Amino acid sequence: QNLIKPGEKLITTHCCYCGMQCGMHIRVDEKTGAVKGVEPRYDFPVNKGKLCPKGVTAYQTIEHPDRILTPLIKRNGKFEKATWDEALDVIEANFKRIQREHGKDAVSVFGGVSMTNEKCYLVGKYARVALGTRFIDYNGRFCMSSAAGGFLKTLGIDRGATLPWTEFEHVDTFFVAGSNIAECHPTTTQHIWKAKDKGAKIIVADPREIPMARVADVHLDLKPGTDAALAMGLLNFLVEHDYVDQAYVDERCDNYEELKASVRDWTLERTSDVTGIAIEKLEKAGHIYGKSPRSVMLFARGVEQQSKGVDNVSLYTSMALLRGMVGKFASGVATMTGQGNGQGGREHGQKADLLPGYRKLTDPKAVEYVSGVWGIDPSEMPKPGVSAFEMFDEIQAGTIRAMHLMCSNPAVSAPNLPYVWDSFNKLDFFVVSDFFMSESCEFADVVLPACSWAEDEGTTTNLEGRVIRIRKVREPLGDSLPDWEIMKRIAERMGRGRYFPYETARDIWEEFRIATKGGAADYSGITWERIDDEYGVFWPCPSEDHPGTPTMFKERFGTANGKANLPVVTYRPAGEYANEEYPVTLTTGRVVFHYLSGNQTRRVDFLSTMSKLPFVEIHPELASSYGLQTGDKVELRTRRGAMVVEARLTKAIRNDTVFVPYHWGKELAINQLTNPCLDPMSRMPEFKVCAVQLKKLPAN
Ligand code: SF4
Numbered sequence: 001q002n003l004i005k006p007g008e009k010l011i012t013t014h015c016c017y018c019g020m021q022c023g024m025h026i027r028v029d030e031k032t033g034a035v036k037g038v039e040p041r042y043d044f045p046v047n048k049g050k051l052c053p054k055g056v057t058a059y060q061t062i063e064h065p066d067r068i069l070t071p072l073i074k075r076n077g078k079f080e081k082a083t084w085d086e087a088l089d090v091i092e093a094n095f096k097r098i099q100r101e102h103g104k105d106a107v108s109v110f111g112g113v114s115m116t117n118e119k120c121y122l123v124g125k126y127a128r129v130a131l132g133t134r135f136i137d138y139n140g141r142f143c144m145s146s147a148a149g150g151f152l153k154t155l156g157i158d159r160g161a162t163l164p165w166t167e168f169e170h171v172d173t174f175f176v177a178g179s180n181i182a183e184c185h186p187t188t189t190q191h192i193w194k195a196k197d198k199g200a201k202i203i204v205a206d207p208r209e210i211p212m213a214r215v216a217d218v219h220l221d222l223k224p225g226t227d228a229a230l231a232m233g234l235l236n237f238l239v240e241h242d243y244v245d246q247a248y249v250d251e252r253c254d255n256y257e258e259l260k261a262s263v264r265d266w267t268l269e270r271t272s273d274v275t276g277i278a279i280e281k282l283e284k285a286g287h288i289y290g291k292s293p294r295s296v297m298l299f300a301r302g303v304e305q306q307s308k309g310v311d312n313v314s315l316y317t318s319m320a321l322l323r324g325m326v327g328k329f330a331s332g333v334a335t336m337t338g339q340g341n342g343q344g345g346r347e348h349g350q351k352a353d354l355l356p357g358y359r360k361l362t363d364p365k366a367v368e369y370v371s372g373v374w375g376i377d378p379s380e381m382p383k384p385g386v387s388a389f390e391m392f393d394e395i396q397a398g399t400i401r402a403m404h405l406m407c408s409n410p411a412v413s414a415p416n417l418p419y420v421w422d423s424f425n426k427l428d429f430f431v432v433s434d435f436f437m438s439e440s441c442e443f444a445d446v447v448l449p450a451c452s453w454a455e456d457e458g459t460t461t462n463l464e465g466r467v468i469r470i471r472k473v474r475e476p477l478g479d480s481l482p483d484w485e486i487m488k489r490i491a492e493r494m495g496r497g498r499y500f501p502y503e504t505a506r507d508i509w510e511e512f513r514i515a516t517k518g519g520a521a522d523y524s525g526i527t528w529e530r531i532d533d534e535y536g537v538f539w540p541c542p543s544e545d546h547p548g549t550p551t552m553f554k555e556r557f558g559t560a561n562g563k564a565n566l567p568v569v570t571y572r573p574a575g576e577y578a579n580e581e582y583p584v585t586l587t588t589g590r591v592v593f594h595y596l597s598g599n600q601t602r603r604v605d606f607l608s609t610m611s612k613l614p615f616v617e618i619h620p621e622l623a624s625s626y627g628l629q630t631g632d633k634v635e636l637r638t639r640r641g642a643m644v645v646e647a648r649l650t651k652a653i654r655n656d657t658v659f660v661p662y663h664w665g666k667e668l669a670i671n672q673l674t675n676p677c678l679d680p681m682s683r684m685p686e687f688k689v690c691a692v693q694l695k696k697l698p699a700n
Pocket of ligand 1: 017047052055184186188
């Protein structure tokens with residue numbers, strides 16, 4: 001039961017953080033409109049009344065004293081408060097000057113996916129129609145791009161989950177690869193525990209003994225970066241032990257014989273040798289997964305943030321396909337989407353090569369259709385640009401000279417930060433929209449005060465593919481504006497205002513529905529009223545009388561012939577691995593108390609008290625070879641940079657690997673050290689594996 005206190009009302013919305021998008025009510029003072037607290041939503045089927053520490057405290061960011069309340073213009077190296085007119089004058093003058101001197105593509109857009117669908121859709125249109133630039137990409141490139149690539153290769157459509165979470169309690173086996181669910185998507189665990197109470201088995205593949213590994217039936221403690229070897233070994237095991245659902249594969253999959261031949265050499269011995277996992281554990285995992293009548297394969301950034309992330313996703317998905325698990329009740333594959341709207345935000349045209357509805361910019365029919373919706377001539381549509389990290393290369397090359405960054409903090413979250421910081425410094429003109437002063441804002445010439453997540457309405461799409469409503473909790477604080485209003489105002493200044501006639505977020509939603517119609521991610525049948533009535537609607541939903549699609553691929557896959565593909569993968573080692581000079585492997589990740597770059601969660605007292613600073617997890621055996629104890633200062637050094645962190649000794653990590661969480665900036669940012677080696681298809685950097693030196697520093 002939710003508590004309604006006298007003088008307060010509850011406004012129903014969703015958590016602003018991870019892809020679970022847990023249902024919550026924000027408690028608001030009826031008279032003043034001030035935000036007072038939070039109540040979980042017991043009726044919302046995804047979180048069923050549960051919230052994690054981030055969700056419980058999310059309301060504290062809304063009226064936080066650190067909010068940016070006016071536009072800021074940097075003069076003589078210092079930010080000064082400005083009016084919207086003054087800020088827009090500076091932006092207009094600089095964008096026009098730079099485009100006049102260097103062409104339209106000299107101005108770029110870097111978006112983010114912690115925004116509503118309406119805003120994410122508009123970022124793509126803003127870049128291509130208001131600014132006319134081909135250079136647009138977004139922070140999802142560092143998050144979901146390898147999952148997208150792997151799903152496209154195998155299933156033909158990138159929807160992060162093929163089944164709804166409400167079916168988890170009926171699952172027999174969860175195979176969890178590179179996904180620290182208990183810390184990164186904590187409210188998922190209740191569904192898994194319910195299944196476990198009924199006898200479900202859990203297999204965890206992770207270099208660390210993450211919380212879920214402690215209760216797993218098997219923990220496959222692989223070396224970072226060897227997922228492809230593990231998956232190929234298990235694929236071969238499924239074939240050799242006759243665990244393949246041959247009727248399903250014959251009817252619904254292509255390329256089985258080729259896949260089978262390609263994994264033949266991946267014996268348990270070879271797999272064990274490459275991954276470092278004991279043969280007995282591989283056998284046990286293979287038999288559990290092979291015998292399970294209803295299994296779900298869950299993976300996340302541990303698998304995806306590698307220079308072969310697409311291969312990893314393709315291979316793990318192929319395991320599910322060989323078992324005939326995709327398109328059936330309480331079975332399937334899913335990636336644990338990190339960002340709140342990581343699913344919706346990647347479908348609507350923020351990617352360098354995509355238009356709304358997952359249409360391809362290289363497809364003339366797609367360009368013609370979307371141009372028609374936008375009211376421009378197809379010849380005006382810019383060509384595909386480059387991926388997020390490659391935009392920094394374009395800055396270094398002098399091609400990109402200005403950037404508008406929205407809802408993202410690459411000064412913390414991108415790899416090889418010294419290069420990223422240098423790139424920001426090289427920009428001729430830099431605009432950032434945010435609601436807190438992020439590390440990226442500090443490089444800006446103009447900072448624009450965006451509304452928080454609770455000051456505008458719209459929709460997001462959660463990690464299941466369920467489209468949900470975000471409601472306005474209070475009026476915008478200070479002079480802050482919704483991101484869509486900011487883009488509209490800049491479009492007007494650029495002489496393109498007629499293409500942005502919106503008065504409300506709902507106006508954008510109605511155009512967006514048409515823009516997605518007929519695309520793979522078709523939202524055209526979804527209305528805000530249906531979302532309210534049905535606890536969200538799953539895309540694809542091509543008409544208002546269509547029920548939506550909680551279970552994907554029941555009859556056909558998203559490929560041209562309707563069959564899933566089983567790609568052949570050639571094993572590649574990580575872009576960089578331990579050697580004599582850099583003898584240890586560094587992997588990075590998250591803690592339960594922080595979200596992404598920590599720009600919001602580091603400001604919440606409870607969360608920052610619980611997790612104040614980064615640390616390095618080291619196995620006691622490895623620590624002893626450096627004379628390290630918990631609390632000692634350690635210098636970590638890779639080929640890109642160095643940082644100092646405190647040692648935390650734990651047996652819950654391999655003794656050849658160290659782990660550092662990434663939620664802090666500047667000298668505390670572990671991404672100063674990470675490797676920007678990119679996946680050839682998804683252009684995902686290799687956050688999860690690089691080679692590092694350790695040095696104990698004297699106590700001072
Ligand atoms: Fe739910 Fe994620 Fe928010 Fe936690 S951070 S309450 S799991 S949406």
